[in-house]
Amino acid sequence: MSTTANTFDVARIREDFPILKEMINGKPLVYLDNAATSQKPQVVIDALVNYYMTENSNVHRGVHTLSQRATDSYEEARTKVQEFINAKEDKEVIFVRGTTEGINLVAQTYGRENIGPGDEIIISAMEHHSNIVPWQILCEEKGARLKVAPINDDGELLLDEFENLLSPRTKLVSIVHQSNALGTINPVEQIVELAHARGIPVLLDGAQAVAHVPVDVQKIGCDFYAFSGHKLYGPTGVGALYGRADLLNAMPPYQGGGEMIRSVTYEKTLYNVIPAKFEAGTQNIAGSVGLGAAIDYVNGVGMENIATYENELVAYGTEKLSEIEPVRLIGTARNKGSILSFVMENAHPHDVGTILDSEGVAVRTGHHCAQPLMDRYGVPATVRASLAFYNTREEIDTLVKGIDRVIEVFSR
Amino acid sequence: MSNLHDLYQEILLEHNNRPRNFRILEDANRQADGYNPLCGDQITVYLRVEDDVIADAAFQGVGCAISRASASMLTQSVMGQTVAKAEEIFEGFHALITDPDADVDFDLLGDLEVLSGVSAYPTRIKCAVLAWHTLTAAIEGKGDSVTTE
Numbered sequence: 001m002s003t004t005a006n007t008f009d010v011a012r013i014r015e016d017f018p019i020l021k022e023m024i025n026g027k028p029l030v031y032l033d034n035a036a037t038s039q040k041p042q043v044v045i046d047a048l049v050n051y052y053m054t055e056n057s058n059v060h061r062g063v064h065t066l067s068q069r070a071t072d073s074y075e076e077a078r079t080k081v082q083e084f085i086n087a088k089e090d091k092e093v094i095f096v097r098g099t100t101e102g103i104n105l106v107a108q109t110y111g112r113e114n115i116g117p118g119d120e121i122i123i124s125a126m127e128h129h130s131n132i133v134p135w136q137i138l139c140e141e142k143g144a145r146l147k148v149a150p151i152n153d154d155g156e157l158l159l160d161e162f163e164n165l166l167s168p169r170t171k172l173v174s175i176v177h178q179s180n181a182l183g184t185i186n187p188v189e190q191i192v193e194l195a196h197a198r199g200i201p202v203l204l205d206g207a208q209a210v211a212h213v214p215v216d217v218q219k220i221g222c223d224f225y226a227f228s229g230h231k232l233y234g235p236t237g238v239g240a241l242y243g244r245a246d247l248l249n250a251m252p253p254y255q256g257g258g259e260m261i262r263s264v265t266y267e268k269t270l271y272n273v274i275p276a277k278f279e280a281g282t283q284n285i286a287g288s289v290g291l292g293a294a295i296d297y298v299n300g301v302g303m304e305n306i307a308t309y310e311n312e313l314v315a316y317g318t319e320k321l322s323e324i325e326p327v328r329l330i331g332t333a334r335n336k337g338s339i340l341s342f343v344m345e346n347a348h349p350h351d352v353g354t355i356l357d358s359e360g361v362a363v364r365t366g367h368h369c370a371q372p373l374m375d376r377y378g379v380p381a382t383v384r385a386s387l388a389f390y391n392t393r394e395e396i397d398t399l400v401k402g403i404d405r406v407i408e409v410f411s412r
Numbered sequence: 413m414s415n416l417h418d419l420y421q422e423i424l425l426e427h428n429n430r431p432r433n434f435r436i437l438e439d440a441n442r443q444a445d446g447y448n449p450l451c452g453d454q455i456t457v458y459l460r461v462e463d464d465v466i467a468d469a470a471f472q473g474v475g476c477a478i479s480r481a482s483a484s485m486l487t488q489s490v491m492g493q494t495v496a497k498a499e500e501i502f503e504g505f506h507a508l509i510t511d512p513d514a515d516v517d518f519d520l521l522g523d524l525e526v527l528s529g530v531s532a533y534p535t536r537i538k539c540a541v542l543a544w545h546t547l548t549a550a551i552e553g554k555g556d557s558v559t560t561e
Contacts, residue, residue, distance in 0.1 A: 346429075347477070348475065348476035348477055348480075349451075349476070350451050350453075350476035350478070350536070350539060351420070351476050351477045351478070354416075354419070354533060354535075354536060355416060355420075358416050365451065366450060366451050366452065367451075367452045371452070374452065380451075380452040380453070380454070380474050380475075381451055381452045405416075409416060409417075409420050409425075410420075410425065410477075412420075412422060412425055
């Protein structure tokens with residue numbers, strides 16, 4: 001498939017996603033919960049089926065042909081991830097279950113080795129719980145402290161305040177690339193520059209960003225980058241952690257088991273080289289292959305095209321929602337993408353969600369695993385419509401119609 | 413899917429807009445907090461129990477229309493009832509919202525009947541029962557918070 005922004009054929013793209021033909025409560029599905037998980041194109045579903053039908057075997061161990069086939073596919077998927085995020089080497093890509101495991105891996109290995117009493121870890125005020133809790137666990141264990149860089153009312157990181165938090169005690173910065181609750185895209189290159197000027201490594205939570213903006217880890221300069229496959233049109237249960245080779249080499253292993261060793265005796269075990277050192281046990285081989293297929297697919301559409309199209313769509317949605325009086329948008333950063341988070345006067349997000357569902361519109365309602373952020377805005381929850389490149393203006397219109405229905409029900 | 417109007421009946425919306433007994437009960441001798449971690453709904457149920465009778469009931473908190481209306485109706489329905497009767501009402505209410513075919517005593521439930529529409533929306537049952545689990549915790553004098561999970 002080849003397409004450009006000018007010829008972006010959303011009708012044809014929708015044909016690639018079988019689930020988009022589903023009817024929900026008698027209405028065509030309008031899937032606006034892509035930040036929770038994205039839908040899968042047929043090629044990804046086929047890749048999983050094909051793997052299990054023609055290649056399934058364990059990797060890196062058998063001498064038999066099928067094992068070699070599975071190993072080739074698995075390692076080919078790693079190379080696809082490497083190229084997709086422009087890592088320097090494929091061994092810098094560790095397959096994990098998802099973003100959460102990627103962050104926990106860094107906390108439990110790099111963190112436990114390098115962070116001690118009185119040290120500080122800096123996150124931002126717009127983090128998902130998965131980029132808060134692993135650090136709290138580490139801080140508790142080590143007597144370290146978690147510092148939170150504040151944001152403004154639009155949901156933009158206050159870079160000056162962030163810089164002020166950086167000190168000789170700071171041992172790690174871990175920040176979200178794109179907020180799942182607000183859509184804010186953080187100035188990650190500047191964040192990395194400020195941290196690196198003080199010798200502080202940076203981890204980026206790329207769970208959202210990877211599906212919406214082109215990611216180049218070398219250009220960004222980050223030390224770690226974690227993302228999930230399932231938000232990138234791939235299967236659930238697989239994701240990747242990028243880490244700079246020199247850091248990964250110096251880090252202790254994450255879990256012990258098969259594959260991550262070079263030799264084992266009861267007296268001493270030698271660990272394998274990266275990436276195997278961090279991939280104990282049989283990995284989600286099929287999932288990795290599926291992720292590779294998803295990357296091929298989005299490359300075919302083009303990440304630049306995706307970003308351009310989605311930005312137009314989110315601008316359209318912002319305009320439409322802003323016209324509705326009882327609606328208040330949460331997250332109005334200048335640099336944001338793919339997410340329309342809002343609250344309504346007199347209608348709780350949960351009730352909004354139920355009424356939208358009756359119109360076939362799937363949105364997420366709740367705190368979006370970002371309770372401290374909800375507290376920052378003084379709301380218990382929001383309604384979040386999160387877009388993908390297969391969504392259309394007509395679907396935004398359906399969302400708006402659903403909101404009108406909420407107003408109608410609650411004005412009785 | 414049943415009609416939305418079955419879920420958001422006028423009486424329910426009215427309780428949402430103007431919840432009854434929505435206050436802190438200064439002389440409460442039983443109280444408990446309830447929390448639904450899925451949606452962030454929070455509630456505190458206050459009771460004044462005298463000789464096994466719920467002499468006064470009130471609540472505070474934030475939540476969706478269903479949880480608010482359910483809490484509001486709860487305070488009305490258990491007020492003046494014995495603890496045993498309140499538990500019986502909860503049992504009947506639970507059957508009403510979880511099983512559309514349940515044989516429930518509508519005389520016992522009164523206004524609570526308007527919440528029967530919830531049974532068609534499995535994801536919303538937790539909203540409707542939050543206040544009731546919190547009531548149970550308050551009656552049992554557990555004091556600590558309950559969650560729907």
